[in-house]
Amino acid sequence: MPSEHAYPSVPRRWWGLAALLIVVVVVALLVWRTERPATKAASRPVLIVGDQRGGVQALLRAAGELDHVPYKLDFALFPAAAPLLEALGANAIDVGGIGGAPFAFAYASGQPIKAVFAYRVDPARAGRASAIIVRKNSPLHTLADLKGHRLATVRGSAGQDLALKLLEKAGLGPHDVQWVYLDNGQAKAALGSGAIDAWSTWGSYVGIAAIEDGDRILADGSRLPGNVGFYAASNAAIAAKRPLLNDFVQRLSRARIWARAHPRDYAAVLAKETGIPFEVALFSIESNLGTPVEIDDQVVAEQREIFERYRKAGIIATVPDLAGGYDRSFNEAAKGAGH
Structure with a gap:
């Protein structure tokens, strides 16, 4: 059974480089395929969103936030957070949703990314x-x-x-x-x-x-403190696509607020998009309902605890400087969504 010690004859960095190359090629092909027919919309700015099946695209669609978008939203699907974060660090996508733990792991590995939106799930x-x-x-x-x-x-x-x-x-x-x-x-x-x-x-x-x-x-984890989830953007996207990211953060915030009030409607869309039974979709949604929160000192302090756990477990070598990993300038955009 493969584990962290599998394939010892091949240096781990080569497996990482190969995986990253595959991610970049797949994303490039996906975006190329989605944009080829849209020649009339070629002049519209594009925001490429990394997603997992049944993720943010399903949420935004269910909440009606894919209507009247003044730019082009392309969604690139990934099987898990790790390849999504690899693509984000390689500038193959602009923004994507991940949990606090995979974000910490990627940021500690040197990925040029920042958290731009945060939400706290209901711990109960x-x-x-x-x-x-x-x-x-x-x-x-x-x-x-x-x-x-x-x-x-x-x-x-x-x-x-x-x-x-x-x-x-x-x-x-x-x-x-x-x-x-x-x-x-x-x-x-x-x-x-x-x-x-x-x-x-x-x-x-x-x-x-x-x-x-x-x-x-x-x-x-029902008796553990609630976690914070993030949407992270590449440093390049923050520099070049700030107006698009501001709008996207507002849509995320409104969609999260909507989902808390309409879990069954959201579950119906999720079940249709993923093919999972409605009961499983509702279980997943009700356990992930969250409220948008500011990225503040408390959020960063909670993240530091994850970094410390990973350091003690030998998953990361050191705890990096956290100041560069959390962009608070998008807090106003999330507030502007009305929460």
Whole structure:
């Protein structure tokens, strides 16, 4: 089973460069294909938004925020936050939505990006959709039982940050488990086959595992403080496309406020776009409802805790200077949306 130690004969940097090249080529082809027929709109400015299936595009569509956009919005789909952030750092896209944990991992890795919009999820609900999953018949029944076992997650993700917090709560350290780094699709299959013992994940993956697959939630984040999610932009986009980003942030803020009042309407759009059952879509949405918040000292301080957890776990080498990672100049645009 692949892990962080897989393929030792090939330097890790070459795998990273190859993955980045693939991301850039895929995004370039995607944007080329979407723009070729639109010759009449060639003069319109374009904002390229990195997205995941059922993400911000579904939210904006459900909220009516894709209507009357005075510029062109192109959406580039990614399977997870990590390749989205690689594309953002390579200027293949302009902006994209990610959790606080993957943003911290990317920023600590030197990506030229900044958080431009923040929202705080409801802690009473959000924790339900962030969980460590085991098979229904697994012999593991407590967090302490994870010691020495294989725990899969995406490296530097919200799933890994959740696992670190839950392990600490149980009196375990980051080196008390065998980390297996897989994307969510691979981890789901590995759990079903018994190749791993547990899986730390989030969002609709938790709903599918618990509602459809009959897997068991070993522990979730329901008793942990609520997290902050971000939309991050490349430094290049901030410099060249500020008016577009200001408008996009306003639309995001209005859409987030709308979603809190219309979760079932949002779930219907999400289920249609992703093909997941309505109940799973509603579970994912209700666990991710959030309120737009300013990027302020408190938000940055909470982010510092993630950096410190990752440093102690050996996921990042050092905690970078956080001053350059959070752009507060877009707070006024989010406020202007009326929240």
